[in-house]
Structure formats: C-alpha cells, structure tokens
Amino acid sequence: MTFDDVLDLLAAVGLLLGAFLSLAAGVGLVRFPDALSRLHAATKPQILGLIFIVAAIALMSRSWSTLLALAPILVFQMLTAPISAHMVGRAGYRTGNFNADILHVDELDEVIERATRDSADGAAAPSGGASGERTDPSGAVPL
Amino acid sequence: MTSILYIAATILFVGAGLLALYRIVRGPSILDRLIASDVMLTTLMLVIGADMAINGHTRSIPVMLVLSAIATFATVSVTRYVSKQDRAITGVERQPQDPLAKGDS
Amino acid sequence: MSDLATDGSGTAEIGEPEPVVHRELHWRIWVQLPLIVLIVLLWMLLWGTFSLFSFVTGVVVAFAVTRVFYLPPVELSGRFNPFWFAVFLGRFAFDLVVVAFQVAFQAIGPRGIRRNSVIAVDLVTRSDFIMTLTAVAISLIPGSIVVEVDRRQSILYLHLLNVGDDNAVTRTRLKVLSVERSLVRALGSMADVRDTGVLARSGPAAGIPAVHPREGAGS
Numbered sequence: 165m166t167f168d169d170v171l172d173l174l175a176a177v178g179l180l181l182g183a184f185l186s187l188a189a190g191v192g193l194v195r196f197p198d199a200l201s202r203l204h205a206a207t208k209p210q211i212l213g214l215i216f217i218v219a220a221i222a223l224m225s226r227s228w229s230t231l232l233a234l235a236p237i238l239v240f241q242m243l244t245a246p247i248s249a250h251m252v253g254r255a256g257y258r259t260g261n262f263n264a265d266i267l268h269v270d271e272l273d274e275v276i277e278r279a280t281r282d283s284a285d286g287a288a289a290p291s292g293g294a295s296g297e298r299t300d301p302s303g304a305v306p307l
Numbered sequence: 308m309t310s311i312l313y314i315a316a317t318i319l320f321v322g323a324g325l326l327a328l329y330r331i332v333r334g335p336s337i338l339d340r341l342i343a344s345d346v347m348l349t350t351l352m353l354v355i356g357a358d359m360a361i362n363g364h365t366r367s368i369p370v371m372l373v374l375s376a377i378a379t380f381a382t383v384s385v386t387r388y389v390s391k392q393d394r395a396i397t398g399v400e401r402q403p404q405d406p407l408a409k410g411d412s
Numbered sequence: 413m414s415d416l417a418t419d420g421s422g423t424a425e426i427g428e429p430e431p432v433v434h435r436e437l438h439w440r441i442w443v444q445l446p447l448i449v450l451i452v453l454l455w456m457l458l459w460g461t462f463s464l465f466s467f468v469t470g471v472v473v474a475f476a477v478t479r480v481f482y483l484p485p486v487e488l489s490g491r492f493n494p495f496w497f498a499v500f501l502g503r504f505a506f507d508l509v510v511v512a513f514q515v516a517f518q519a520i521g522p523r524g525i526r527r528n529s530v531i532a533v534d535l536v537t538r539s540d541f542i543m544t545l546t547a548v549a550i551s552l553i554p555g556s557i558v559v560e561v562d563r564r565q566s567i568l569y570l571h572l573l574n575v576g577d578d579n580a581v582t583r584t585r586l587k588v589l590s591v592e593r594s595l596v597r598a599l600g601s602m603a604d605v606r607d608t609g610v611l612a613r614s615g616p617a618a619g620i621p622a623v624h625p626r627e628g629a630g631s
Contacts, residue, residue, distance in 0.1 A: 175360055176312050178360075179312065179316055179357055179360050179361070180312070180315060180316065180319075182353055182356075182357070183315070183316045183319035183320055183323075183353070183357065184319055184516070185512060185513075185516055186319065186320060186323040186349070186350050186353050187319045187320075187322045187323045187326075188515075188516030188517075188519045188520055189323060189327075189346050189349075189350075189516070189519070190322060190323035190324070190325070190326030190327050190346065190350070191326060191519045191520055192515065192516070192518070192519030193326055193327055193330045193342065193343055193346055194326050194329055194330055195519060195524060195525075196519070196524075196525055197524075197525055198528075199336060199338045199339050199342065200528065200557065200559070200571050201525050201528060201573055202330070202339060202342050202343075203342055203557055203571075204515055204555065204557060204571075204573040205515060205519050206342045206343075206345055206346045206349075207551070207552075207557070208508075208511055208512045208515045208552060208555065209512045209513075209515055209516045209519075210346060210349040210350075210353075211508070211512065211552065212508060212509060212512035212513075213349075213353055213512075214349065214352065214353060214356070214375075215508075217353050217356035217357055217360065218356060220356070220357070220360040221356055221359050221360045221365070221368075223360075224359075224360045224363055225359075225363070225365055229460055230365050230368070232457055232460055233365070233368045233372075233457070233460045234368065235457055236372055236454060236457045236458055237368070237371050237372050237375045239454070239457075240372070240375040240376050241375045241378075242552070243548065244375075244376075244378070244379035245379075245551070245552075246547070246548045246549075246551030246552060246558075247379060247383070247548070248345070248378070248379045248382040248383055248386075249551055249557050249558075250547070250551065250557065250558045250559075251382065251383050251386040252338060252341060252342060252382060252386055253557040253558065253559045253571055254386075254558075254559050254560060255338060255386040255389045256338050256559070257530070257559040257560065257571070259336075259338070259389055261336050261338050261339075262528075262571075266525070266526070266527050266528055267527070267528055267529060267530060268527040268528065268529045268575065268576045268577065268581070269529045269530070269531065269578075269581060270529070270530045271530060271531050271532040271569065272530050272532065272559065272560055272569040273530070275532065275569075372458070
C-alpha cells in the first residue's frame with residue numbers, strides 16, 4: 165500500500181463520514197420534537213460534514229492551490245453558521261416555536277417574567293435588550 | 308472501489324435530502340421549513356463537494372464558495388419577517404403556570 | 413461578525429454623548445487595520461493567488477468595503493498570545509468533532525430527545541469582541557444555540573439540546589466559561605485574564621451561583 169493509497173482511503177473515509185453526518189442531520193430534522201431542537205441537528209453535524217468533505221477534496225487533489233481555494237468555504241461557513249443559527253434561534257424563542265413542556269429549566273423566561281413584573285410595578289425594567297424587546301406587544305421580531 | 312463509494316454516498320445524501328424535504332413539506336412552522344431548507348442547501352453543497360472528491364476535479368469549488376456565502380443571507384432575511392402568527396399550529400403554547408416548565412433551579 | 417454582540421441590546425447606545433470626531437478619525441485606521449488585513453487575505457484566497465495585483469486590488473476593495481459598509485470599529489484588546497490561540501484552536505477542533513457526532517447519534521439513537529434547557533451564562537468579560545467570539549464558538553462546541561444576548565451585562569442565553577438535569581446544566585455552564593477563558597487567554601485584555609482566572613480558581617460553588625450575581629442589582 166503506497167502513500168497515495170493511504171490518502172485515497174482517508175479521502176473515502178472523510179467522504180463517507182460527511183455523508184453520514186448529513187444523513188444524521190436529516191434524521192434529527194425529522195425526529196426532534198421542536199424547532200429549536202431541530203436547529204441543533206441542522207447546525208453542528210452539517211458543519212463537521214462540510215469539513216470532512218472539504219478534507220476529502222483536498223486529499224484527493226493534493227495541491228496547495230486547491231487547499232487555498234477551499235479555505236474560504238470553511239471560513240465563511242464557520243463564521244456565518246453560528247450567526248444564522250442565532251438569528252433563527254432568537255426568532256424561534258421569541259415566537260414561541262418550542263415545546264415549553266420539555267424544557268428542564270428556562271432561565272430566560274424567569275428574567276422576562278421578572279422584568280415584566282418590575283415594569284408592571286412602575287419601576288423601570290432592569291435591563292434593556294432581551295427582556296424589554298420580547299414584551300413588545302406588536303408581536304413582530306424586532307431586529 | 309470508487310463505484311461502491313459512489314453508491315454509498317448517493318444513498319446517504321439522497322436520504323438526507325428526502326428527510327429535509329419531508330420537514331419542508333410538513334412544517335409545521337415557517338422556522339421549521341427555514342431550518343430544513345438550510346439543511347437542504349448544505350446537503351447540496353456536500354453533494355457538489357462529494358462529486359469533486361469522487362471524480363477528482365476541482366471545477367465546482369466556486370459554486371460551493373458562493374453557496375456557503377449566500378446561505379446565511381437567505382436565513383437571516385427570512386427570520387426578520389417571522390412573527391408570532393407563524394407559530395406552529397399544532398405546537399404547544401407557552402404556559403407560565405406550567406410546573407414542568409419551571410424547573411427547580 | 414459583530415452581529416451577535418450588537419443585536420441583543422437594541423436601544424443601548426441612545427443616551428451616550430457624541431464622541432470627539434477628530435480623535436476618532438485619527439486612530440480609526442489603526443483600529444480597523446486587523447479588519448482590513450483580514451479582508452485583503454480573504455480577497456487573495458478568493459482569487460487563489462498571492463500576487464502583487466491581487467494584493468493591490470484587495471487593499472482597494474478593503475478600503476471601499478470598510479468605507480461604504482461602515483461598522484462601528486471593533487475594540488480589540490491589543491493583546492494576542494499565539495500559544496493560547498493555538499490551544500484554543502486545538503480544543504475547538506476536538507470539541508467540534510465530539511459535539512457533531514454526539515448530536516448525530518442523538519438524532520439516530522433510539523432514545524431521542526427527552527429534555528432541553530434554556531440557561532443564562534454570565535460571562536466575565538465586558539468586551540464586545542470577546543463576547544462575540546465566545547458566542548460564535550459556543551454555538552459550535554458545547555452544543556448550544558445563543559437565543560438571546562444581554563450585551564450590557566454580557567449574559568448569553570443558551571438553548572441546550574438534551575440537557576435534562578442540574579448537573580448537566582452546571583457542566584455546560586462551566587464549559588462555556590472555560591471556552592470564554594481560553595479565548596480571553598488568547599485575545600483578551602490582562603484584566604479579563606485575571607478575572608477569568610479568579611473565577612476558575614474559586615470554582616463552581618463561589619463563581620457560578622444558580623442565579624446570577626448581578627440580578628436585581630438594577631445595574
């Protein structure tokens with residue numbers, strides 16, 4: 165078995181792992197109970213799957229220019245995936261797209277309740293941001 | 308060996324795509340569809356990448372690059388317009404008095 | 413990149429006085445230099461060549477982009493420790509693999525998802541930059557999604573998948589704080605390094621109460 169064969173084998177393994185993680189994301193999407201849980205399934209396995217596939221491409225082509233061209237793909241994805249996950253997660257929490265019955269603890273809800281109670285008592289809400297905006301009566305997600 | 312790899316990867320990717328499609332069709336909320344279409348897009352990226360790895364070319368790298376750059380914009384712009392009316396119809400309403408939701412900390 | 417840190421606060425900056433414009437102009441170039449270097453690097457990567465031509469066009473594009481799409485300058489701490497940064501990257505890569513497979517097996521496994529949690533983690537740092545990086549990093553590594561950010565008190569509200577008891581909640585909280593700590597050691601200010609060190613030594617009992625310390629203080 166030559167060195168090239170080893171690299172080919174590694175690339176094949178990376179390819180299969182990437183495909184497996186992609187399938188797992190799909191299964192999670194179908195099986196998980198609420199939107200926020202599905203968001204977990206959509207984010208993390210997909211990123212690692214992309215890393216494996218990109219590694220497989222690099223191992224197959226074995227040239228530095230390919231590696232340099234592949235780097236921005238990973239950089240974009242790793243920087244933007246958390247941001248879009250955050251945006252979707254925030255919208256999901258604010259619009260109540262989750263099953264509160266299976267939450268073990270909800271510390272954000274406690275903060276919001278305290279803030280609404282405080283402002284109902286006539287005192288100013290203790291902090292802006294999170295608590296203040298969610299009680300926005302319009303119901304739309306402010307950004 | 309390449310053909311075995313080809314078949315296995317195809318099965319896995321098609322499965323992922325179908326599951327994402329199921330979630331897009333079933334919903335129930337717009338966020339679920341959004342998440343599922345994001346998964347669909349990433350799966351498409353992975354398929355393009357797998358094609359490059361199996362067939363040994365690098366022509367589609369710009370396509371992957373563009374997909375990875377624009378996938379976020381779609382998600383972020385749709386989340387701007389999600390409102391409370393888009394809550395899942397069958398979903399559970401938030402109940403402040405529910406003892407289960409309170410936890411014990 | 414500053415989206416995560418800025419959008420939780422909404423109207424936070426309204427009361428602040430107008431900064432002195434001349435001094436701003438004078439040092440803005442130095443503050444933005446890391447951003448410009450990053451844009452030039454990304455530009456050259458996109459073209460796939462490290463030539464003089466791509467460098468020059470990259471600089472032009474970087475200045476045009478920072479001028480047209482103006483963002484408030486990112487306040488760096490001015491400190492960078494390559495060793496701790498490498499440690500962070502190594503940990504990040506390892507945890508990423510572990511967490512991705514964990515979520516994958518939770519999706520496929522027979523037990524499914526029992527209980528989720530939404531927790532508040534009170535970060536030590538007050539720096540927007542470190543907070544943003546921590547938020548980005550923990551979105552990927554302990555399997556959490558940042559659902560809300562309280563920028564003023566630097567509290568992150570995280571949704572955790574399949575975390576159903578208090579021990580697991582505490583473990584995740586410690587994990588997030590240790591991610592913050594390793595980022596601070598790589599990029600944070602000396603004051604933050606000291607504060608995170610104090611928190612890490614004093615341990616969970618003193619440092620991480622069940623409800624966070626500044627609640628009700630009215631800050």
